[in-house]
Amino acid sequence: MMMKPLGSAAHAMEETIETVIRDAPLFEGGRDVVYGPVSGGISNENWRVKRKDGSGDWFVKVPGNGTEMFIDRDAAMDASRKAAAAGLGPRVHDDLAHRGVEINDFLPDRRASTHSDFADIENCRAAISAYRTMHALPALGLTKTVFDMIDEHAQQVAELGGRKYREDAWLRLNTQLAREAIDASGVDLVASFNDPMPGNFMIGEDGSIMLIDYEYASMNDRCYDLGIWFGEMFFTPERELELIEAYFGEVRPEIISRVTVHKALADVKWSLWSMVQLEVSRLDFDFHKYGMWKKMRARSIMEAPDWATHLRRL
Structure with a gap:
Protein backbone atom coordinates (compact mmCIF):
# COMPACT_ATOMS: atom_id res chain seq x y z
CA MET A 1 0.00 0.00 0.00
CA PHE A 106 -6.45 -1.44 12.13
CA LEU A 107 -6.13 -5.24 12.35
CA PRO A 108 -2.63 -5.96 11.02
CA ASP A 109 -2.64 -9.52 12.39
CA ARG A 110 -5.71 -10.39 10.33
CA ARG A 111 -6.43 -10.42 6.62
CA ALA A 112 -9.59 -9.77 4.67
CA SER A 113 -11.11 -12.96 3.32
CA THR A 114 -11.83 -13.74 -0.31
CA HIS A 115 -14.51 -15.92 -1.85
CA SER A 116 -11.99 -18.74 -2.17
CA ASP A 117 -11.49 -18.80 1.61
CA PHE A 118 -15.05 -20.00 2.02
CA ALA A 119 -14.46 -23.07 -0.08
CA ASP A 120 -12.94 -24.33 3.19
CA ILE A 121 -15.64 -25.64 5.52
CA GLU A 122 -13.61 -24.64 8.59
CA ASN A 123 -13.67 -20.98 7.53
CA CYS A 124 -17.40 -21.33 6.99
CA ARG A 125 -17.82 -22.72 10.50
CA ALA A 126 -15.76 -19.82 11.89
CA ALA A 127 -18.11 -17.43 10.09
CA ILE A 128 -21.13 -19.22 11.56
CA SER A 129 -19.59 -18.70 15.00
CA ALA A 130 -19.19 -14.99 14.22
CA TYR A 131 -22.84 -14.80 13.14
CA ARG A 132 -23.96 -16.46 16.35
CA THR A 133 -22.06 -13.82 18.32
CA MET A 134 -23.55 -11.07 16.16
CA HIS A 135 -27.09 -12.35 16.58
CA ALA A 136 -26.64 -12.52 20.36
CA LEU A 137 -25.59 -8.87 20.71
CA PRO A 138 -27.80 -6.53 22.75
CA ALA A 139 -30.63 -5.08 20.67
CA LEU A 140 -29.45 -2.46 18.20
CA GLY A 141 -30.98 1.00 18.09
CA LEU A 142 -32.21 0.58 14.51
CA THR A 143 -34.83 -1.89 13.29
CA LYS A 144 -34.67 -2.20 9.51
CA THR A 145 -35.87 -5.33 7.77
CA VAL A 146 -35.09 -6.20 4.17
CA PHE A 147 -38.53 -4.87 3.23
CA ASP A 148 -37.75 -1.52 4.84
CA MET A 149 -34.52 -1.44 2.80
CA ILE A 150 -36.28 -2.32 -0.45
CA ASP A 151 -38.99 0.31 0.12
CA GLU A 152 -36.36 2.93 0.93
CA HIS A 153 -34.30 2.27 -2.19
CA ALA A 154 -37.34 2.11 -4.48
CA GLN A 155 -38.41 5.54 -3.24
CA GLN A 156 -34.89 6.91 -3.70
CA VAL A 157 -34.66 5.62 -7.26
CA ALA A 158 -37.95 7.39 -8.01
CA GLU A 159 -36.85 10.65 -6.36
CA LEU A 160 -33.51 10.64 -8.19
CA GLY A 161 -35.08 9.82 -11.53
CA GLY A 162 -32.84 6.75 -11.60
CA ARG A 163 -32.99 3.82 -13.94
CA LYS A 164 -35.61 1.14 -13.48
CA TYR A 165 -35.32 -2.48 -14.51
CA ARG A 166 -37.55 -3.74 -17.28
CA GLU A 167 -38.87 -6.33 -14.82
CA ASP A 168 -39.55 -3.74 -12.11
CA ALA A 169 -43.27 -4.51 -11.76
CA TRP A 170 -42.64 -8.27 -11.75
CA LEU A 171 -39.95 -7.92 -9.06
CA ARG A 172 -42.25 -5.74 -6.95
CA LEU A 173 -45.05 -8.32 -7.25
CA ASN A 174 -42.85 -11.20 -6.08
CA THR A 175 -41.38 -9.08 -3.32
CA GLN A 176 -44.91 -8.35 -2.10
CA LEU A 177 -45.76 -12.06 -2.13
CA ALA A 178 -42.66 -12.73 -0.02
CA ARG A 179 -43.58 -9.87 2.34
CA GLU A 180 -47.03 -11.29 2.94
CA ALA A 181 -45.66 -14.79 3.54
CA ILE A 182 -42.99 -13.62 6.00
CA ASP A 183 -45.39 -11.29 7.81
CA ALA A 184 -47.79 -14.21 8.25
CA SER A 185 -45.08 -16.48 9.66
CA GLY A 186 -43.49 -13.79 11.86
CA VAL A 187 -40.17 -11.95 11.68
CA ASP A 188 -37.34 -13.33 13.84
CA LEU A 189 -35.58 -10.08 14.76
CA VAL A 190 -31.95 -10.21 15.95
CA ALA A 191 -28.94 -7.91 15.68
CA SER A 192 -27.98 -8.55 12.05
CA PHE A 193 -24.85 -7.77 10.06
CA ASN A 194 -26.56 -7.39 6.67
CA ASP A 195 -23.37 -6.87 4.61
CA PRO A 196 -21.31 -10.05 4.05
CA MET A 197 -18.87 -8.85 1.42
CA PRO A 198 -15.81 -11.14 1.73
CA GLY A 199 -13.60 -8.22 2.79
CA ASN A 200 -15.75 -7.73 5.88
CA PHE A 201 -14.65 -11.10 7.30
CA MET A 202 -11.21 -10.72 8.88
CA ILE A 203 -9.40 -14.04 9.31
CA GLY A 204 -6.79 -14.53 12.03
CA GLU A 205 -3.87 -16.94 12.03
CA ASP A 206 -5.84 -19.12 14.46
CA GLY A 207 -8.69 -19.39 11.94
CA SER A 208 -11.06 -17.18 13.92
CA ILE A 209 -13.11 -14.50 12.19
CA MET A 210 -13.88 -10.95 13.24
CA LEU A 211 -16.38 -8.75 11.42
CA ILE A 212 -15.80 -5.19 10.27
CA ASP A 213 -18.10 -2.56 8.75
CA TYR A 214 -21.39 -2.38 10.62
CA GLU A 215 -22.97 0.49 8.73
CA TYR A 216 -25.78 -1.67 7.34
CA ALA A 217 -26.37 -3.48 10.66
CA SER A 218 -29.87 -3.43 12.11
CA MET A 219 -32.44 -5.53 13.86
CA ASN A 220 -33.51 -7.86 11.06
CA ASP A 221 -34.51 -11.47 10.48
CA ARG A 222 -31.61 -13.85 11.23
CA CYS A 223 -32.39 -15.80 8.04
CA TYR A 224 -31.70 -12.66 6.02
CA ASP A 225 -28.14 -12.65 7.37
CA LEU A 226 -27.71 -16.28 6.35
CA GLY A 227 -29.45 -15.87 3.01
CA ILE A 228 -27.45 -12.85 1.90
CA TRP A 229 -24.20 -14.55 3.00
CA PHE A 230 -25.05 -17.76 1.12
CA GLY A 231 -25.73 -15.74 -2.00
CA GLU A 232 -22.61 -13.60 -1.66
CA MET A 233 -20.40 -16.69 -1.35
CA PHE A 234 -22.05 -18.68 -4.17
CA PHE A 235 -22.43 -21.72 -1.94
CA THR A 236 -23.72 -24.95 -3.44
CA PRO A 237 -27.06 -26.27 -2.15
CA GLU A 238 -25.14 -28.99 -0.32
CA ARG A 239 -22.92 -26.46 1.46
CA GLU A 240 -25.98 -24.38 2.38
CA LEU A 241 -27.54 -27.39 4.09
CA GLU A 242 -24.30 -28.00 6.02
CA LEU A 243 -24.28 -24.43 7.25
CA ILE A 244 -27.97 -24.37 8.13
CA GLU A 245 -27.30 -27.42 10.29
CA ALA A 246 -24.19 -25.79 11.78
CA TYR A 247 -26.21 -22.71 12.76
CA PHE A 248 -29.55 -24.21 13.81
CA GLY A 249 -28.43 -27.69 14.84
CA GLU A 250 -30.89 -29.21 12.37
CA VAL A 251 -32.23 -28.84 8.85
CA ARG A 252 -35.97 -28.37 8.40
CA PRO A 253 -37.83 -27.54 5.16
CA GLU A 254 -39.20 -24.27 6.57
CA ILE A 255 -35.68 -23.08 7.47
CA ILE A 256 -34.43 -23.86 3.96
CA SER A 257 -37.34 -21.92 2.50
CA ARG A 258 -36.89 -18.96 4.83
CA VAL A 259 -33.20 -18.68 3.92
CA THR A 260 -33.93 -19.10 0.19
CA VAL A 261 -36.60 -16.41 0.16
CA HIS A 262 -34.32 -14.00 2.01
CA LYS A 263 -31.53 -14.77 -0.46
CA ALA A 264 -33.76 -13.57 -3.30
CA LEU A 265 -34.89 -10.50 -1.33
CA ALA A 266 -31.28 -9.58 -0.62
CA ASP A 267 -30.59 -9.48 -4.34
CA VAL A 268 -33.65 -7.28 -4.92
CA LYS A 269 -32.42 -4.91 -2.23
CA TRP A 270 -28.87 -4.65 -3.61
CA SER A 271 -30.05 -4.32 -7.20
CA LEU A 272 -32.06 -1.24 -6.19
CA TRP A 273 -29.17 0.05 -4.05
CA SER A 274 -26.98 -0.12 -7.14
CA MET A 275 -29.36 2.11 -9.09
CA VAL A 276 -29.17 4.67 -6.27
CA GLN A 277 -25.37 4.51 -6.21
CA LEU A 278 -25.29 4.93 -9.97
CA GLU A 279 -26.81 8.37 -9.46
CA VAL A 280 -24.89 9.62 -6.41
CA SER A 281 -21.56 7.83 -5.88
CA ARG A 282 -18.14 9.19 -6.86
CA LEU A 283 -16.43 5.81 -6.43
CA ASP A 284 -14.87 4.15 -9.48
CA PHE A 285 -17.15 1.11 -9.60
CA ASP A 286 -19.53 -0.33 -12.20
CA PHE A 287 -22.77 -0.08 -10.22
CA HIS A 288 -24.89 -0.79 -13.29
CA LYS A 289 -23.22 -4.13 -13.93
CA TYR A 290 -23.39 -5.02 -10.24
CA GLY A 291 -27.09 -4.18 -10.08
CA MET A 292 -27.93 -6.13 -13.22
CA TRP A 293 -26.17 -9.19 -11.83
CA LYS A 294 -28.10 -8.95 -8.56
CA LYS A 295 -31.38 -8.46 -10.38
CA MET A 296 -30.82 -11.46 -12.64
CA ARG A 297 -29.98 -13.71 -9.69
CA ALA A 298 -33.12 -12.61 -7.85
CA ARG A 299 -35.07 -13.57 -10.95
CA SER A 300 -33.39 -16.98 -11.08
CA ILE A 301 -34.73 -17.77 -7.59
CA MET A 302 -38.17 -16.23 -8.04
CA GLU A 303 -38.70 -17.88 -11.43
CA ALA A 304 -37.73 -21.34 -10.17
CA PRO A 305 -40.55 -23.92 -9.94
CA ASP A 306 -40.16 -24.20 -6.16
CA TRP A 307 -40.59 -20.45 -5.41
CA ALA A 308 -44.29 -20.84 -4.58
CA THR A 309 -43.49 -23.85 -2.40
CA HIS A 310 -40.92 -21.85 -0.45
CA LEU A 311 -43.47 -19.08 0.15
CA ARG A 312 -46.13 -21.53 1.33
CA ARG A 313 -43.98 -23.30 3.92
CA LEU A 314 -42.43 -20.29 5.67
Missing part, protein backbone atom coordinates in the same frame (compact mmCIF):
# COMPACT_ATOMS: atom_id res chain seq x y z
CA MET A 2 1.33 3.44 -1.01
CA MET A 3 1.37 5.70 2.06
CA LYS A 4 1.55 9.46 1.69
CA PRO A 5 2.43 12.28 4.09
CA LEU A 6 -0.03 14.99 5.02
CA GLY A 7 -0.06 17.82 2.51
CA SER A 8 0.40 15.68 -0.60
CA ALA A 9 -3.25 15.32 -1.63
CA ALA A 10 -3.65 14.95 -5.39
CA HIS A 11 -7.46 14.70 -5.70
CA ALA A 12 -10.71 15.40 -3.87
CA MET A 13 -10.86 12.17 -1.87
CA GLU A 14 -7.31 12.67 -0.60
CA GLU A 15 -8.16 16.24 0.33
CA THR A 16 -11.11 14.88 2.34
CA ILE A 17 -9.03 12.36 4.32
CA GLU A 18 -6.38 15.00 5.00
CA THR A 19 -9.07 17.24 6.49
CA VAL A 20 -10.21 14.33 8.67
CA ILE A 21 -6.64 13.70 9.84
CA ARG A 22 -6.17 17.35 10.78
CA ASP A 23 -9.49 17.52 12.63
CA ALA A 24 -9.47 14.25 14.60
CA PRO A 25 -7.83 14.70 18.04
CA LEU A 26 -6.55 11.12 17.84
CA PHE A 27 -4.15 12.11 15.05
CA GLU A 28 -2.82 15.21 16.83
CA GLY A 29 -3.21 17.46 13.82
CA GLY A 30 -1.49 14.99 11.51
CA ARG A 31 1.81 14.98 13.36
CA ASP A 32 4.08 12.19 12.12
CA VAL A 33 1.33 10.29 10.24
CA VAL A 34 0.98 8.89 6.74
CA TYR A 35 -2.13 7.63 4.96
CA GLY A 36 -3.15 5.42 2.07
CA PRO A 37 -6.34 4.02 0.50
CA VAL A 38 -7.81 0.68 1.49
CA SER A 39 -9.36 -1.06 -1.50
CA GLY A 40 -12.48 -3.22 -1.57
CA GLY A 41 -15.32 -1.00 -0.35
CA ILE A 42 -18.16 0.07 -2.63
CA SER A 43 -19.99 2.49 -0.33
CA ASN A 44 -17.42 4.70 1.39
CA GLU A 45 -13.90 6.08 1.07
CA ASN A 46 -11.69 3.85 3.19
CA TRP A 47 -8.21 4.72 4.45
CA ARG A 48 -5.39 3.46 6.60
CA VAL A 49 -3.66 6.04 8.78
CA LYS A 50 -0.38 5.17 10.54
CA ARG A 51 2.17 6.83 12.73
CA LYS A 52 5.58 6.69 11.11
CA ASP A 53 7.12 5.29 14.29
CA GLY A 54 4.59 2.44 14.43
CA SER A 55 2.89 3.65 17.61
CA GLY A 56 -0.56 3.89 15.98
CA ASP A 57 -2.40 2.18 13.15
CA TRP A 58 -6.02 2.96 12.27
CA PHE A 59 -8.73 2.29 9.71
CA VAL A 60 -10.71 5.39 8.78
CA LYS A 61 -14.07 5.29 7.01
CA VAL A 62 -15.16 8.53 5.35
CA PRO A 63 -18.86 8.46 4.36
CA GLY A 64 -19.29 8.04 0.61
CA ASN A 65 -21.15 10.69 -1.33
CA GLY A 66 -24.91 10.19 -0.96
CA THR A 67 -24.65 7.36 1.57
CA GLU A 68 -26.58 9.40 4.12
CA MET A 69 -29.62 8.42 2.03
CA PHE A 70 -29.50 4.84 3.31
CA ILE A 71 -26.99 4.66 6.17
CA ASP A 72 -27.80 5.86 9.69
CA ARG A 73 -24.32 6.70 11.01
CA ASP A 74 -25.43 6.85 14.64
CA ALA A 75 -26.91 3.36 14.31
CA ALA A 76 -23.74 2.12 12.61
CA MET A 77 -21.60 3.43 15.47
CA ASP A 78 -23.96 1.80 17.98
CA ALA A 79 -23.54 -1.56 16.25
CA SER A 80 -19.76 -1.12 15.96
CA ARG A 81 -19.41 -0.37 19.66
CA LYS A 82 -21.55 -3.36 20.69
CA ALA A 83 -19.61 -5.66 18.37
CA ALA A 84 -16.30 -4.37 19.74
CA ALA A 85 -17.49 -4.96 23.32
CA ALA A 86 -18.30 -8.57 22.38
CA GLY A 87 -14.86 -9.10 20.82
CA LEU A 88 -16.44 -9.46 17.39
CA GLY A 89 -15.21 -6.19 15.90
CA PRO A 90 -12.21 -3.87 16.30
CA ARG A 91 -11.98 -1.06 18.84
CA VAL A 92 -13.95 2.06 17.94
CA HIS A 93 -12.64 5.62 18.44
CA ASP A 94 -15.25 8.33 18.77
CA ASP A 95 -13.23 11.13 17.13
CA LEU A 96 -15.45 12.80 14.49
CA ALA A 97 -18.27 10.32 15.02
CA HIS A 98 -20.56 13.34 15.05
CA ARG A 99 -19.55 13.90 11.41
CA GLY A 100 -20.20 10.28 10.45
CA VAL A 101 -16.50 9.42 10.25
CA GLU A 102 -15.68 6.05 11.82
CA ILE A 103 -12.20 5.29 13.13
CA ASN A 104 -11.22 1.78 14.22
CA ASP A 105 -8.00 0.14 15.21
Whole structure:
Protein backbone atom coordinates (compact mmCIF):
# COMPACT_ATOMS: atom_id res chain seq x y z
CA MET A 1 0.00 0.00 0.00
CA MET A 2 1.33 3.44 -1.01
CA MET A 3 1.37 5.70 2.06
CA LYS A 4 1.55 9.46 1.69
CA PRO A 5 2.43 12.28 4.09
CA LEU A 6 -0.03 14.99 5.02
CA GLY A 7 -0.06 17.82 2.51
CA SER A 8 0.40 15.68 -0.60
CA ALA A 9 -3.25 15.32 -1.63
CA ALA A 10 -3.65 14.95 -5.39
CA HIS A 11 -7.46 14.70 -5.70
CA ALA A 12 -10.71 15.40 -3.87
CA MET A 13 -10.86 12.17 -1.87
CA GLU A 14 -7.31 12.67 -0.60
CA GLU A 15 -8.16 16.24 0.33
CA THR A 16 -11.11 14.88 2.34
CA ILE A 17 -9.03 12.36 4.32
CA GLU A 18 -6.38 15.00 5.00
CA THR A 19 -9.07 17.24 6.49
CA VAL A 20 -10.21 14.33 8.67
CA ILE A 21 -6.64 13.70 9.84
CA ARG A 22 -6.17 17.35 10.78
CA ASP A 23 -9.49 17.52 12.63
CA ALA A 24 -9.47 14.25 14.60
CA PRO A 25 -7.83 14.70 18.04
CA LEU A 26 -6.55 11.12 17.84
CA PHE A 27 -4.15 12.11 15.05
CA GLU A 28 -2.82 15.21 16.83
CA GLY A 29 -3.21 17.46 13.82
CA GLY A 30 -1.49 14.99 11.51
CA ARG A 31 1.81 14.98 13.36
CA ASP A 32 4.08 12.19 12.12
CA VAL A 33 1.33 10.29 10.24
CA VAL A 34 0.98 8.89 6.74
CA TYR A 35 -2.13 7.63 4.96
CA GLY A 36 -3.15 5.42 2.07
CA PRO A 37 -6.34 4.02 0.50
CA VAL A 38 -7.81 0.68 1.49
CA SER A 39 -9.36 -1.06 -1.50
CA GLY A 40 -12.48 -3.22 -1.57
CA GLY A 41 -15.32 -1.00 -0.35
CA ILE A 42 -18.16 0.07 -2.63
CA SER A 43 -19.99 2.49 -0.33
CA ASN A 44 -17.42 4.70 1.39
CA GLU A 45 -13.90 6.08 1.07
CA ASN A 46 -11.69 3.85 3.19
CA TRP A 47 -8.21 4.72 4.45
CA ARG A 48 -5.39 3.46 6.60
CA VAL A 49 -3.66 6.04 8.78
CA LYS A 50 -0.38 5.17 10.54
CA ARG A 51 2.17 6.83 12.73
CA LYS A 52 5.58 6.69 11.11
CA ASP A 53 7.12 5.29 14.29
CA GLY A 54 4.59 2.44 14.43
CA SER A 55 2.89 3.65 17.61
CA GLY A 56 -0.56 3.89 15.98
CA ASP A 57 -2.40 2.18 13.15
CA TRP A 58 -6.02 2.96 12.27
CA PHE A 59 -8.73 2.29 9.71
CA VAL A 60 -10.71 5.39 8.78
CA LYS A 61 -14.07 5.29 7.01
CA VAL A 62 -15.16 8.53 5.35
CA PRO A 63 -18.86 8.46 4.36
CA GLY A 64 -19.29 8.04 0.61
CA ASN A 65 -21.15 10.69 -1.33
CA GLY A 66 -24.91 10.19 -0.96
CA THR A 67 -24.65 7.36 1.57
CA GLU A 68 -26.58 9.40 4.12
CA MET A 69 -29.62 8.42 2.03
CA PHE A 70 -29.50 4.84 3.31
CA ILE A 71 -26.99 4.66 6.17
CA ASP A 72 -27.80 5.86 9.69
CA ARG A 73 -24.32 6.70 11.01
CA ASP A 74 -25.43 6.85 14.64
CA ALA A 75 -26.91 3.36 14.31
CA ALA A 76 -23.74 2.12 12.61
CA MET A 77 -21.60 3.43 15.47
CA ASP A 78 -23.96 1.80 17.98
CA ALA A 79 -23.54 -1.56 16.25
CA SER A 80 -19.76 -1.12 15.96
CA ARG A 81 -19.41 -0.37 19.66
CA LYS A 82 -21.55 -3.36 20.69
CA ALA A 83 -19.61 -5.66 18.37
CA ALA A 84 -16.30 -4.37 19.74
CA ALA A 85 -17.49 -4.96 23.32
CA ALA A 86 -18.30 -8.57 22.38
CA GLY A 87 -14.86 -9.10 20.82
CA LEU A 88 -16.44 -9.46 17.39
CA GLY A 89 -15.21 -6.19 15.90
CA PRO A 90 -12.21 -3.87 16.30
CA ARG A 91 -11.98 -1.06 18.84
CA VAL A 92 -13.95 2.06 17.94
CA HIS A 93 -12.64 5.62 18.44
CA ASP A 94 -15.25 8.33 18.77
CA ASP A 95 -13.23 11.13 17.13
CA LEU A 96 -15.45 12.80 14.49
CA ALA A 97 -18.27 10.32 15.02
CA HIS A 98 -20.56 13.34 15.05
CA ARG A 99 -19.55 13.90 11.41
CA GLY A 100 -20.20 10.28 10.45
CA VAL A 101 -16.50 9.42 10.25
CA GLU A 102 -15.68 6.05 11.82
CA ILE A 103 -12.20 5.29 13.13
CA ASN A 104 -11.22 1.78 14.22
CA ASP A 105 -8.00 0.14 15.21
CA PHE A 106 -6.45 -1.44 12.13
CA LEU A 107 -6.13 -5.24 12.35
CA PRO A 108 -2.63 -5.96 11.02
CA ASP A 109 -2.64 -9.52 12.39
CA ARG A 110 -5.71 -10.39 10.33
CA ARG A 111 -6.43 -10.42 6.62
CA ALA A 112 -9.59 -9.77 4.67
CA SER A 113 -11.11 -12.96 3.32
CA THR A 114 -11.83 -13.74 -0.31
CA HIS A 115 -14.51 -15.92 -1.85
CA SER A 116 -11.99 -18.74 -2.17
CA ASP A 117 -11.49 -18.80 1.61
CA PHE A 118 -15.05 -20.00 2.02
CA ALA A 119 -14.46 -23.07 -0.08
CA ASP A 120 -12.94 -24.33 3.19
CA ILE A 121 -15.64 -25.64 5.52
CA GLU A 122 -13.61 -24.64 8.59
CA ASN A 123 -13.67 -20.98 7.53
CA CYS A 124 -17.40 -21.33 6.99
CA ARG A 125 -17.82 -22.72 10.50
CA ALA A 126 -15.76 -19.82 11.89
CA ALA A 127 -18.11 -17.43 10.09
CA ILE A 128 -21.13 -19.22 11.56
CA SER A 129 -19.59 -18.70 15.00
CA ALA A 130 -19.19 -14.99 14.22
CA TYR A 131 -22.84 -14.80 13.14
CA ARG A 132 -23.96 -16.46 16.35
CA THR A 133 -22.06 -13.82 18.32
CA MET A 134 -23.55 -11.07 16.16
CA HIS A 135 -27.09 -12.35 16.58
CA ALA A 136 -26.64 -12.52 20.36
CA LEU A 137 -25.59 -8.87 20.71
CA PRO A 138 -27.80 -6.53 22.75
CA ALA A 139 -30.63 -5.08 20.67
CA LEU A 140 -29.45 -2.46 18.20
CA GLY A 141 -30.98 1.00 18.09
CA LEU A 142 -32.21 0.58 14.51
CA THR A 143 -34.83 -1.89 13.29
CA LYS A 144 -34.67 -2.20 9.51
CA THR A 145 -35.87 -5.33 7.77
CA VAL A 146 -35.09 -6.20 4.17
CA PHE A 147 -38.53 -4.87 3.23
CA ASP A 148 -37.75 -1.52 4.84
CA MET A 149 -34.52 -1.44 2.80
CA ILE A 150 -36.28 -2.32 -0.45
CA ASP A 151 -38.99 0.31 0.12
CA GLU A 152 -36.36 2.93 0.93
CA HIS A 153 -34.30 2.27 -2.19
CA ALA A 154 -37.34 2.11 -4.48
CA GLN A 155 -38.41 5.54 -3.24
CA GLN A 156 -34.89 6.91 -3.70
CA VAL A 157 -34.66 5.62 -7.26
CA ALA A 158 -37.95 7.39 -8.01
CA GLU A 159 -36.85 10.65 -6.36
CA LEU A 160 -33.51 10.64 -8.19
CA GLY A 161 -35.08 9.82 -11.53
CA GLY A 162 -32.84 6.75 -11.60
CA ARG A 163 -32.99 3.82 -13.94
CA LYS A 164 -35.61 1.14 -13.48
CA TYR A 165 -35.32 -2.48 -14.51
CA ARG A 166 -37.55 -3.74 -17.28
CA GLU A 167 -38.87 -6.33 -14.82
CA ASP A 168 -39.55 -3.74 -12.11
CA ALA A 169 -43.27 -4.51 -11.76
CA TRP A 170 -42.64 -8.27 -11.75
CA LEU A 171 -39.95 -7.92 -9.06
CA ARG A 172 -42.25 -5.74 -6.95
CA LEU A 173 -45.05 -8.32 -7.25
CA ASN A 174 -42.85 -11.20 -6.08
CA THR A 175 -41.38 -9.08 -3.32
CA GLN A 176 -44.91 -8.35 -2.10
CA LEU A 177 -45.76 -12.06 -2.13
CA ALA A 178 -42.66 -12.73 -0.02
CA ARG A 179 -43.58 -9.87 2.34
CA GLU A 180 -47.03 -11.29 2.94
CA ALA A 181 -45.66 -14.79 3.54
CA ILE A 182 -42.99 -13.62 6.00
CA ASP A 183 -45.39 -11.29 7.81
CA ALA A 184 -47.79 -14.21 8.25
CA SER A 185 -45.08 -16.48 9.66
CA GLY A 186 -43.49 -13.79 11.86
CA VAL A 187 -40.17 -11.95 11.68
CA ASP A 188 -37.34 -13.33 13.84
CA LEU A 189 -35.58 -10.08 14.76
CA VAL A 190 -31.95 -10.21 15.95
CA ALA A 191 -28.94 -7.91 15.68
CA SER A 192 -27.98 -8.55 12.05
CA PHE A 193 -24.85 -7.77 10.06
CA ASN A 194 -26.56 -7.39 6.67
CA ASP A 195 -23.37 -6.87 4.61
CA PRO A 196 -21.31 -10.05 4.05
CA MET A 197 -18.87 -8.85 1.42
CA PRO A 198 -15.81 -11.14 1.73
CA GLY A 199 -13.60 -8.22 2.79
CA ASN A 200 -15.75 -7.73 5.88
CA PHE A 201 -14.65 -11.10 7.30
CA MET A 202 -11.21 -10.72 8.88
CA ILE A 203 -9.40 -14.04 9.31
CA GLY A 204 -6.79 -14.53 12.03
CA GLU A 205 -3.87 -16.94 12.03
CA ASP A 206 -5.84 -19.12 14.46
CA GLY A 207 -8.69 -19.39 11.94
CA SER A 208 -11.06 -17.18 13.92
CA ILE A 209 -13.11 -14.50 12.19
CA MET A 210 -13.88 -10.95 13.24
CA LEU A 211 -16.38 -8.75 11.42
CA ILE A 212 -15.80 -5.19 10.27
CA ASP A 213 -18.10 -2.56 8.75
CA TYR A 214 -21.39 -2.38 10.62
CA GLU A 215 -22.97 0.49 8.73
CA TYR A 216 -25.78 -1.67 7.34
CA ALA A 217 -26.37 -3.48 10.66
CA SER A 218 -29.87 -3.43 12.11
CA MET A 219 -32.44 -5.53 13.86
CA ASN A 220 -33.51 -7.86 11.06
CA ASP A 221 -34.51 -11.47 10.48
CA ARG A 222 -31.61 -13.85 11.23
CA CYS A 223 -32.39 -15.80 8.04
CA TYR A 224 -31.70 -12.66 6.02
CA ASP A 225 -28.14 -12.65 7.37
CA LEU A 226 -27.71 -16.28 6.35
CA GLY A 227 -29.45 -15.87 3.01
CA ILE A 228 -27.45 -12.85 1.90
CA TRP A 229 -24.20 -14.55 3.00
CA PHE A 230 -25.05 -17.76 1.12
CA GLY A 231 -25.73 -15.74 -2.00
CA GLU A 232 -22.61 -13.60 -1.66
CA MET A 233 -20.40 -16.69 -1.35
CA PHE A 234 -22.05 -18.68 -4.17
CA PHE A 235 -22.43 -21.72 -1.94
CA THR A 236 -23.72 -24.95 -3.44
CA PRO A 237 -27.06 -26.27 -2.15
CA GLU A 238 -25.14 -28.99 -0.32
CA ARG A 239 -22.92 -26.46 1.46
CA GLU A 240 -25.98 -24.38 2.38
CA LEU A 241 -27.54 -27.39 4.09
CA GLU A 242 -24.30 -28.00 6.02
CA LEU A 243 -24.28 -24.43 7.25
CA ILE A 244 -27.97 -24.37 8.13
CA GLU A 245 -27.30 -27.42 10.29
CA ALA A 246 -24.19 -25.79 11.78
CA TYR A 247 -26.21 -22.71 12.76
CA PHE A 248 -29.55 -24.21 13.81
CA GLY A 249 -28.43 -27.69 14.84
CA GLU A 250 -30.89 -29.21 12.37
CA VAL A 251 -32.23 -28.84 8.85
CA ARG A 252 -35.97 -28.37 8.40
CA PRO A 253 -37.83 -27.54 5.16
CA GLU A 254 -39.20 -24.27 6.57
CA ILE A 255 -35.68 -23.08 7.47
CA ILE A 256 -34.43 -23.86 3.96
CA SER A 257 -37.34 -21.92 2.50
CA ARG A 258 -36.89 -18.96 4.83
CA VAL A 259 -33.20 -18.68 3.92
CA THR A 260 -33.93 -19.10 0.19
CA VAL A 261 -36.60 -16.41 0.16
CA HIS A 262 -34.32 -14.00 2.01
CA LYS A 263 -31.53 -14.77 -0.46
CA ALA A 264 -33.76 -13.57 -3.30
CA LEU A 265 -34.89 -10.50 -1.33
CA ALA A 266 -31.28 -9.58 -0.62
CA ASP A 267 -30.59 -9.48 -4.34
CA VAL A 268 -33.65 -7.28 -4.92
CA LYS A 269 -32.42 -4.91 -2.23
CA TRP A 270 -28.87 -4.65 -3.61
CA SER A 271 -30.05 -4.32 -7.20
CA LEU A 272 -32.06 -1.24 -6.19
CA TRP A 273 -29.17 0.05 -4.05
CA SER A 274 -26.98 -0.12 -7.14
CA MET A 275 -29.36 2.11 -9.09
CA VAL A 276 -29.17 4.67 -6.27
CA GLN A 277 -25.37 4.51 -6.21
CA LEU A 278 -25.29 4.93 -9.97
CA GLU A 279 -26.81 8.37 -9.46
CA VAL A 280 -24.89 9.62 -6.41
CA SER A 281 -21.56 7.83 -5.88
CA ARG A 282 -18.14 9.19 -6.86
CA LEU A 283 -16.43 5.81 -6.43
CA ASP A 284 -14.87 4.15 -9.48
CA PHE A 285 -17.15 1.11 -9.60
CA ASP A 286 -19.53 -0.33 -12.20
CA PHE A 287 -22.77 -0.08 -10.22
CA HIS A 288 -24.89 -0.79 -13.29
CA LYS A 289 -23.22 -4.13 -13.93
CA TYR A 290 -23.39 -5.02 -10.24
CA GLY A 291 -27.09 -4.18 -10.08
CA MET A 292 -27.93 -6.13 -13.22
CA TRP A 293 -26.17 -9.19 -11.83
CA LYS A 294 -28.10 -8.95 -8.56
CA LYS A 295 -31.38 -8.46 -10.38
CA MET A 296 -30.82 -11.46 -12.64
CA ARG A 297 -29.98 -13.71 -9.69
CA ALA A 298 -33.12 -12.61 -7.85
CA ARG A 299 -35.07 -13.57 -10.95
CA SER A 300 -33.39 -16.98 -11.08
CA ILE A 301 -34.73 -17.77 -7.59
CA MET A 302 -38.17 -16.23 -8.04
CA GLU A 303 -38.70 -17.88 -11.43
CA ALA A 304 -37.73 -21.34 -10.17
CA PRO A 305 -40.55 -23.92 -9.94
CA ASP A 306 -40.16 -24.20 -6.16
CA TRP A 307 -40.59 -20.45 -5.41
CA ALA A 308 -44.29 -20.84 -4.58
CA THR A 309 -43.49 -23.85 -2.40
CA HIS A 310 -40.92 -21.85 -0.45
CA LEU A 311 -43.47 -19.08 0.15
CA ARG A 312 -46.13 -21.53 1.33
CA ARG A 313 -43.98 -23.30 3.92
CA LEU A 314 -42.43 -20.29 5.67
